Amino acid sequence: MVLENVSGPLAADADGDGLLDECQAPGARPFQRGDASADGRVGITDAVVVLRFLFSGGAAPPCADAADADDDGDLRLTDALRVLLRLFLGGEPLPPPGRCGLDPTADELGCEGFEPCEARP
Ligand SMILES: [Ca+2]
Ligand SMILES: [Ca+2]
Numbered sequence: 001m002v003l004e005n006v007s008g009p010l011a012a013d014a015d016g017d018g019l020l021d022e023c024q025a026p027g028a029r030p031f032q033r034g035d036a037s038a039d040g041r042v043g044i045t046d047a048v049v050v051l052r053f054l055f056s057g058g059a060a061p062p063c064a065d066a067a068d069a070d071d072d073g074d075l076r077l078t079d080a081l082r083v084l085l086r087l088f089l090g091g092e093p094l095p096p097p098g099r100c101g102l103d104p105t106a107d108e109l110g111c112e113g114f115e116p117c118e119a120r121p
C-alpha cells in the first residue's frame with residue numbers, strides 16, 4: 001500500500017465549512033491502537049495519559065482513536081485498564097490496527113495527529 005504524504009503544516013478545509021477536514025474524518029489517519037501518547041509504542045505511559053485526561057485535567061491524547069484501546073468508540077477508564085491488562089496480566093491483544101493502520105470501526109472519535117505513523121515512508 002502506498003501512503004500519500006498528505007500531512008503538512010497547513011490543514012485543508014476543502015469543503016469550506018470552517019472545520020478542518022482532518023477533524024471530520026474519524027479513522028482516516030493511521031495510528032496504533034492503544035498508543036495514547038503517540039510515541040510509537042504501547043506502554044504504561046499510554047494508560048497514564050488516558051487516566052490523566054479523564055480524571056485530572058490532563059491534555060487530550062493527540063489521537064483519540066489510538067487512546068480508545070478497546071475500540072468501543074468512547075474514551076473511558078476501561079481503555080486505560082485494557083492497556084494495563086494487556087501489558088502486565090496477559091490480557092487480550094488490542095483491537096486493530098496494531099501498527100499504523102486505519103480504524104476499522106467508524107465512531108465519534110477522531111485522530112488529529114499520530115506522529116509515529118506520519119514519519120513512516
Ligand atoms: Ca505510547
Ligand atoms: Ca474505549
Ligand SMILES: [Ca+2]
Nearest residue numbers: 071103105107
Ligand atoms: Ca473505532
